[in-house]
Amino acid sequence: MRKLIKPLVFAIALLPLAWILFRVVNNDLGPDPAEELAKLTGIWAIRFLIVALAMTPLRLVFNAPEFVRNRRMLGLFALFYASCHFLVWIIFLLGMQWGRIAEELVKRPYITIGFAAYLILFALGVTSPKVMVRKLGKNWKRLHRLVYTAGVLAVIHLLWIVRTDVGEVVLYGGLVAVLLGYRLWYKIRLH
Ligand code: HEM
Numbered sequence: 001m002r003k004l005i006k007p008l009v010f011a012i013a014l015l016p017l018a019w020i021l022f023r024v025v026n027n028d029l030g031p032d033p034a035e036e037l038a039k040l041t042g043i044w045a046i047r048f049l050i051v052a053l054a055m056t057p058l059r060l061v062f063n064a065p066e067f068v069r070n071r072r073m074l075g076l077f078a079l080f081y082a083s084c085h086f087l088v089w090i091i092f093l094l095g096m097q098w099g100r101i102a103e104e105l106v107k108r109p110y111i112t113i114g115f116a117a118y119l120i121l122f123a124l125g126v127t128s129p130k131v132m133v134r135k136l137g138k139n140w141k142r143l144h145r146l147v148y149t150a151g152v153l154a155v156i157h158l159l160w161i162v163r164t165d166v167g168e169v170v171l172y173g174g175l176v177a178v179l180l181g182y183r184l185w186y187k188i189r190l191h
Helices: 002-025 033-062 071-093 098-107 109-126 130-136 138-144 146-161 166-190
Strands: none
Touching: 002 033, 002 071, 033 071, 033 146, 033 166, 071 109, 098 109, 109 138, 109 146, 130 138, 138 146, 146 166
């Protein structure tokens, strides 16, 4: 049974991609397909990031190591959906106009913040294999604590964009706050 969990989590994590591709193939992305694609990939990136963030607290609360065994894969899925989101922005929203892309990355605060979150996810993804854990030693843990910063930046990015649907920000912001709060409380309690 335990052996089945990982492939099952992998298959479930691919479902949003399948759903997005299904909608693309069926021309079912509404009046502004590029914007819809950006929204869908962005929302799945933040969802996977939050689920990955939840793994350690869930292990601690339920004393179940199984949660942490899936943490790396879930984090990599957050990076995967964030990469799709970034590519949709580059290719479809900005039409690969590199000058404009550079300008927006610097001049629009919500884009700069999203990009900073992406760079963190990228750095964590690159350093996630076991060989990198060994190579980086103590610094690995320090670096990977940045995942909380990525979560906070992603929520700020979302907060900046949201016009009407405040519920989404409250939900994702609240979840990141609870997870971060739990980790801080746990750390303080241990000392
Ligand atoms: C690589 C840098 C990034 C860029 C350039 C970027 C750009 C954008 C843009 C332009 C939108 C607005 C789409 C629209 O409504 O037209 C957006 C929305 C969003 N982005 Fe990003 N983003 C980046 C990174 C991230 C990351 C790392 C995350 C999460 C981990 C994220 C999560 C979201 C979410 C949740 C939305 C809102 C979706 C919705 O409206 O429901 N973004 N992003």
